[in-house]
Amino acid sequence: MATMTDVARRAGVSVSTVSYVLTGTRPISAATRDRVLEAMAELGYQPNALARGLASRRSNIVGLLLPLTGRGLGATETAFVTGATEAARKAGYHLMLCPVGAEDTDELRALATQRLLDGFLVMEVGLTDQRVDLLRTLDTPFVLIGRTADTGGLACVDIDFEQTVDDAVAHLVGLGHETIAYVNHSGASLAGGYGPAKRTEEAFEAALERHGVTGVMVPTEDTASGGRAAIRQARERCPDLTGVLVMNENAALGILADLRESGLEVPFDVSLVSMVTSEVVADLASPPLTAMTSPGTALGAAATRVLLDRLAGDGVAGDPTYTELVPCVLDVRGTSARARRRTNTAASRRR
Amino acid sequence: MATMTDVARRAGVSVSTVSYVLTGTRPISAATRDRVLEAMAELGYQPNALARGLASRRSNIVGLLLPLTGRGLGATETAFVTGATEAARKAGYHLMLCPVGAEDTDELRALATQRLLDGFLVMEVGLTDQRVDLLRTLDTPFVLIGRTADTGGLACVDIDFEQTVDDAVAHLVGLGHETIAYVNHSGASLAGGYGPAKRTEEAFEAALERHGVTGVMVPTEDTASGGRAAIRQARERCPDLTGVLVMNENAALGILADLRESGLEVPFDVSLVSMVTSEVVADLASPPLTAMTSPGTALGAAATRVLLDRLAGDGVAGDPTYTELVPCVLDVRGTSARARRRTNTAASRRR
DNA sequence: TTGAAAGCGCTAACAG
DNA sequence: CTGTTAGCGCTTTCAA
Numbered sequence: 054m055a056t057m058t059d060v061a062r063r064a065g066v067s068v069s070t071v072s073y074v075l076t077g078t079r080p081i082s083a084a085t086r087d088r089v090l091e092a093m094a095e096l097g098y099q100p101n102a103l104a105r106g107l108a109s110r111r112s113n114i115v116g117l118l119l120p121l122t123g124r125g126l127g128a129t130e131t132a133f134v135t136g137a138t139e140a141a142r143k144a145g146y147h148l149m150l151c152p153v154g155a156e157d158t159d160e161l162r163a164l165a166t167q168r169l170l171d172g173f174l175v176m177e178v179g180l181t182d183q184r185v186d187l188l189r190t191l192d193t194p195f196v197l198i199g200r201t202a203d204t205g206g207l208a209c210v211d212i213d214f215e216q217t218v219d220d221a222v223a224h225l226v227g228l229g230h231e232t233i234a235y236v237n238h239s240g241a242s243l244a245g246g247y248g249p250a251k252r253t254e255e256a257f258e259a260a261l262e263r264h265g266v267t268g269v270m271v272p273t274e275d276t277a278s279g280g281r282a283a284i285r286q287a288r289e290r291c292p293d294l295t296g297v298l299v300m301n302e303n304a305a306l307g308i309l310a311d312l313r314e315s316g317l318e319v320p321f322d323v324s325l326v327s328m329v330t331s332e333v334v335a336d337l338a339s340p341p342l343t344a345m346t347s348p349g350t351a352l353g354a355a356a357t358r359v360l361l362d363r364l365a366g367d368g369v370a371g372d373p374t375y376t377e378l379v380p381c382v383l384d385v386r387g388t389s390a391r392a393r394r395r396t397n398t399a400a401s402r403r404r
Numbered sequence: 405m406a407t408m409t410d411v412a413r414r415a416g417v418s419v420s421t422v423s424y425v426l427t428g429t430r431p432i433s434a435a436t437r438d439r440v441l442e443a444m445a446e447l448g449y450q451p452n453a454l455a456r457g458l459a460s461r462r463s464n465i466v467g468l469l470l471p472l473t474g475r476g477l478g479a480t481e482t483a484f485v486t487g488a489t490e491a492a493r494k495a496g497y498h499l500m501l502c503p504v505g506a507e508d509t510d511e512l513r514a515l516a517t518q519r520l521l522d523g524f525l526v527m528e529v530g531l532t533d534q535r536v537d538l539l540r541t542l543d544t545p546f547v548l549i550g551r552t553a554d555t556g557g558l559a560c561v562d563i564d565f566e567q568t569v570d571d572a573v574a575h576l577v578g579l580g581h582e583t584i585a586y587v588n589h590s591g592a593s594l595a596g597g598y599g600p601a602k603r604t605e606e607a608f609e610a611a612l613e614r615h616g617v618t619g620v621m622v623p624t625e626d627t628a629s630g631g632r633a634a635i636r637q638a639r640e641r642c643p644d645l646t647g648v649l650v651m652n653e654n655a656a657l658g659i660l661a662d663l664r665e666s667g668l669e670v671p672f673d674v675s676l677v678s679m680v681t682s683e684v685v686a687d688l689a690s691p692p693l694t695a696m697t698s699p700g701t702a703l704g705a706a707a708t709r710v711l712l713d714r715l716a717g718d719g720v721a722g723d724p725t726y727t728e729l730v731p732c733v734l735d736v737r738g739t740s741a742r743a744r745r746r747t748n749t750a751a752s753r754r755r
Numbered sequence: 756t757t758g759a760a761a762g763c764g765c766t767a768a769c770a771g
Numbered sequence: 772c773t774g775t776t777a778g779c780g781c782t783t784t785c786a787a
Contacts, residue, residue, distance in 0.1 A: 054517070054519070056763095056765085057764065058764080066773075067774045067775075068766095068774090069767080069773075069774065069775075069776090070773060070774075072765065072766060073767095075765095076766075078766085078767080079767095079772085080772065081772075082772060082773090097517070099514055099518050100518065100764085100765075101458070101518065101764050101765070102520035103454050103457040103519060103763085103764080104458050104763065104765040104766090104779090105764080105766075106454040106765090106779095107452070107454040107765070107766090107779050107780070107781085108765040108779055109765075109767085110766090110779075114500070121486050121490060125479070125482060125486050125682075125701070126482050127684075131476060131477050131482050135472050138472065138501045139472060139503055147500055147502075147520070149498055150485070150489045150499050150500070150501055152486070152489050152490055163450055166405070166450035167450050167451065167453040168405070168452050168453060168454060169498070277687055277689075277692075278687075302688075303688050306689070306690070307688075307690075314690075333478075333654065334688075336627065336628055336629075336654070337653075337654050337685075337688075338628075338657070339628070339657070339660075339661035339665075341628075407779095407780060407781085408780065408781065409780080409781095417757080418757070418759070419758090419780090419782095420757080420759075420783075421757060421758075423781065423783080424757090424782090424783095426782095427782075427783095429783085430756085430757090430783095432756075432757085436757080452780050452781070454779085454781090455779065455781040456780075456781055456782080458763050458780080458781070458782090459762080459763055459780075459781040459782040459783080460763085460783090461782095756787105758785105758787080759784105759786085759787100760784095760785090760786105761782105761785095762784100763781085763782085763783105764779105766777105766778090767777095767778095767779105768776090768777085768778100769774105769775085769776085770773105770774085770775080770776100771772105771773085
């Protein structure tokens with residue numbers, strides 16, 4: 054394993070010169086640079102990342118804080134991760150997966166104090182989040198993927214739920230739908246203040262009003278069978294129902310199956326728009342889901358970019374508050390169509 | 405940021421003593437240990453991971469080599485990743501995501517030579533794999549998740565495809581099915597020597613013979629529409645078909661939809677077993693898929709364990725060849741049932 | 756059972 | 772434009 058000293062000797066220069074051609078922190082004559090580069094190549098030299106980090110106080114590694122709660126990651130979260138990883142790599146950074154739960158503050162404190170990581174990307178952010186509170190007190194830079202209730206002084210990158218819900222409602226209204234159900238995340242999520250659940254709930258109310266249509270929100274478990282239960286409940290409460298928005302992909306598939314088994318045809322009797330959805334899952338349904346496609350990789354990449362910018366900013370900026378919202382984009386596939394005239398008949402057929 | 409020197413001063417001992425209470429590499433009297441621990445607690449001391457790594461020549465980080473090829477990770481791969489991450493964390497290691505393509509040998513060489521990582525987990529291994537060839541020449545420990553053609557001298561952890569295929573065929577045969585189609589990965593995968601595709605192809609042939617039934621293999625794209633095309637082709641070539649094995653989850657959903665639209669009822673006209681499948685996707689289908697459930701997290705954890713064992717082994721063991729195979733386990737859900745008597749009639753109904 | 760001190764391989768003043 | 776050198780914070784002989 055060749056060291057920098059070896060390279061210096063071989064090139065006939067001092068170690069600092071070698072170091073400077075590597076970091077580019079000071080001008081080097083073309084001639085010496087070439088000699089150094091050549092020596093490096095001949096020796097197959099690679100700088101020792103640990104030594105480098107110790108001396109420069111920068112590891113070039115960022116941590117991705119990711120509560121690994123049993124069930125594993127969904128397609129959307131996975132896209133975040135790969136987007137962030139790719140973006141970091143392109144910027145010469147590495148990404149470390151840090152499976153620390155929302156409650157594991159001790160572990161997070163240790164992690165942040167070990168100086169292994171230059172900063173953090175925080176996933177699965179709650180409206181109030183202990184990890185965020187902790188990170189604020191430490192001197193570690195971080196950016197949230199998601200938002201807390203109070204984003205003052207924080208850097209956040211998140212889905213623009215308001216816009217996304219409004220776009221989805223607009224799509225359905227544009228197709229003539231006038232009674233719309235919103236199948237949200239679970240009641241527990243809502244009670245627990247889970248950001249996406251709360252925000253979309255409010256956005257849905259606002260969108261109904263803005264577009265002059267009526268509707269109802271139903272909370273659900275994020276599973277296919279949860280979706281089945283939800284759509285039954287929604288139809289009971291709203292027999293005229295012809296449009297459905299659903300927050301969770303798994304629930305969307307359940308809804309689709311349940312409607313079909315109830316003798317209702319999608320999209321002709323009922324139109325369905327799946328929110329924050331990955332393309333794979335959308336394509337996997339029959340018919341493929343009309344969806345607000347989750348900007349997963351873009352979000353991960355954006356968050357990384359923001360974090361790395363701060364790291365480059367080398368010190369605390371004046372007001373570090375910064376929020377970047379990315380809406381999902383509508384992909385019309387097979388589950389949405391113009392509302393039928395006599396929707397009542399169709400929707401009530403089974404009752 | 406307290407350093408070890410601070411702790412030593414406060415506890416009234418030398419730095420080396422502090423170091424030894426941390427590493428446990430030499431006996432310390434209970435009294436001094438307590439004083440040191442107390443000092444650490446008072447100062448909120450955390451060892452600097454970079455300094456530690458530099459001095460000890462071990463970073464306590466392992467890299468997960470993961471070709472991030474556009475489309476992102478499937479549920480099974482994601483489970484690998486989370487399983488490995490969790491296992492590493494429990495052993496006091498960190499896991500770094502290394503998105504290096506199968507061809508990026510230069511990048512891999514740099515990564516391995518930088519001494520940032522103590523070892524590698526290699527995902528998406530091909531029958532011949534440049535990354536493996538390279539890692540062999542370097543002195544970095546690594547273990548494959550998957551297998552190359554020649555596993556001599558390598559540590560591998562993989563799915564037991566032979567067993568898995570045989571179990572699946574046995575399940576169908578036990579239900580009275582006598583003509584079985586196997587919808588494999590794409591023809592390109594097969595031609596390219598993709599391990600799972602080749603291995604299952606052979607295992608399928610063997611299983612047919614062993615169980616005394618007939619069948620046909622059809623390659624397919626790993627998408628829902630690929631599955632649709634495949635099942636049509638299979639039924640054309642084998643009108644008696646009543647059992648289907650499918651390698652890809654997305655294709656499985658396509659097959660399900662296509663059979664239904666052809667007027668065939670699953671599981672009564674045709675039984676379907678989805679191979680190497682995640683529980684989420686299985687539950688998302690209607691009816692939920694009978695599947696050979698992918699041991700994703702278990703595999704990731706097993707691979708990590710093997711790697712960390714080698715790292716602890718501190719040097720090259722005698723014969724480093726080691727292979728651990730984990731079969732998928734059969735989860736009977738809604739897509740498999742006893743074969744109907746007059747399967748011919750049912751299967752031919754549409755022709 | 757403990758301490759002293761020599762590095763680990765690099766960066767970044769400081770000095771020319 | 773280049774060299775000298777003092778650390779970065781820890782581990783690990785060597786010596787007691």
